[in-house]
Amino acid sequence: MLDSIYIGMSGLASYSKGLQTISNNVANMNTQGFKTSTPRFEDVYYGQEFARNTPTTPARIQYGSGVEYGYASLNMSQGDVRSSDGKLDLAIQGNGFLTLLDGNAVRYARTGQFTVGDDGFVVDKVSGLKLAALNASGNLEAISIAGKQMSPPQATTAVTFTDNLSSGATNFSVPNIDVYDANGGKHTLTAAFEPDSTIMPGRWKVTVTDEQGMPVVEDHLQFFGGIPQPGADSIDVTLTSVDAPPLSIKLDFSQGVTNFSAGSTSSLRVTKTDGYAAGTLTSMSINDDGQIGLAYSNGQTDHTALVALANFTDPLRLTQLGHGLFDASYVPAPIYGKSGSGALGQLLAGATEASNVDLSNEFGQMILIQRGFQASSQVVTTANEMIMQLFQMRGQG
Structure with a gap:
């Protein structure tokens, strides 16, 4: 009966963590680029004992040790793409991730609202990470407009x-x-x-x-x-x-x-x-190929690097970090490319991707977890009552 209490307690602990996952999903229903997680539960160690021999083979008695919260499975389904006022706000229609640089570390995101920092780098407003492009050598580099705030004059010929x-x-x-x-x-x-x-x-x-x-x-x-x-x-x-x-x-x-x-x-x-x-920089925009365009007060335009998109063979193995960021330290290296190339989706400027939270599904999961918690609680209560009855019988003896 003590084992039953421990098993019931494992259910209470596991379903509590499952409820935490569901609560986090619901709380982020309006968070841009958020991806939901589905709680996964696993049964734990099974032992066995041998009973008295039967005419053919020894009888075995198996018993389990309860349940544990296994992992949270990412749901990478596309969220709604919504128009935005920011010309440097980015979303992706289809496969792929934006590539962001955090010092020497590389992070990934499905959407972002970007601006130009004081140092000229294009950075995410929330995380402060730098938006990356692919240079001529195929390596990642931070996108910068340093030195391009002015358009030099040209003599009339x-x-x-x-x-x-x-x-x-x-x-x-x-x-x-x-x-x-x-x-x-x-x-x-x-x-x-x-x-x-x-x-x-x-x-x-x-x-x-x-x-x-x-x-x-x-x-x-x-x-x-x-x-x-x-x-x-x-x-x-x-x-x-x-x-x-x-x-x-x-x-x-x-x-x-x-x-x-x-x-x-x-x-x-x-x-x-x-x-x-001579002209000063008046606006920035990003075209469908992911190329950043610069417009100047003298009517001239210029273009800088292409935004780098990353495609993973199994994006469900990415690690969610918060602020809409993902870590790829434990998955194979992605394939980089530009918008619309290969298996990559279309980069959309002036848009953001909404959360993919489905409230009806989350509430359904919450009901199942609540029932599991109640059942585990009932097991603990019942086992405790049986132990109390056993103690009472011993006292009467």
Whole structure:
């Protein structure tokens, strides 16, 4: 009967741990990226005794020692993917894990809300771990935008024009032509056009002035049959500045510029310039391939490394650490790749993965554990009553 009490106590202890697992699942029903665990129970040591011989073989009496809480089995089913306001918030639709660096240790997560730290590294807001990418050598490295907060200026080398300079116009000008020197300094030019057919029909005088209205260059364009004549379809402009090297610019009229008659109305305009000022980082985003894009105030964009995703042959063997993190120290090394490659799922930016807790299933498990606890408690009570009765019988004797 003492053995029965110990067996009943093993049930009470095991079901208490099972209830703890269920309670943790329910408590994390709104925790992003949380994965539930299912309690698993195991029977423990069986002994045996030999009874008196039977006509054929010795009789054996087997007895067990109760139950123990074996382990908690992870449930890696996909949680709901929900849209988020954070452009660097990440979720995965399908297989795979985000790779995070904790010093020399590697951790994994199904979702995360990321931001740029003071040191330029992209880090998880909750755990502070660094988001990892694969470098050219195939090794993991922390994603950093250090040194990329600014977009350096680029000097203008060409200004391209398009549309029609009417042959019937007496004059025309294209104002507000913004160009930039090597230091990012902005210069605003105006190009004025006047017909000059004294030498040849279709000839135009072009005068380029700066923002103070001072002439920078005077040159000519030559049209033949309504289109620019090769060799006379561009004008070279040189600007000088006290704080930048001389700026040489080509005004290009060879692509789409015409000289057909449209009365006094001309539609000639600038279609493209290739220079820009210095810019500051204004926003970050992640595309479907997991590549981080940078946008600057000068209209330029840049891209940095691809987010590394990890795929495990048996993710159920991962160890849950808290904060949505998993440890893979005791499982085979994962295969790394980019979003959507191989067996990896699709990385989703501006989204998070919700918990995969199913309340109806958890409550069903809780009822079973409660019944097991009650039954084990009843065994202890009954065995105790039998022992008390035995003691009373001995006293009466």
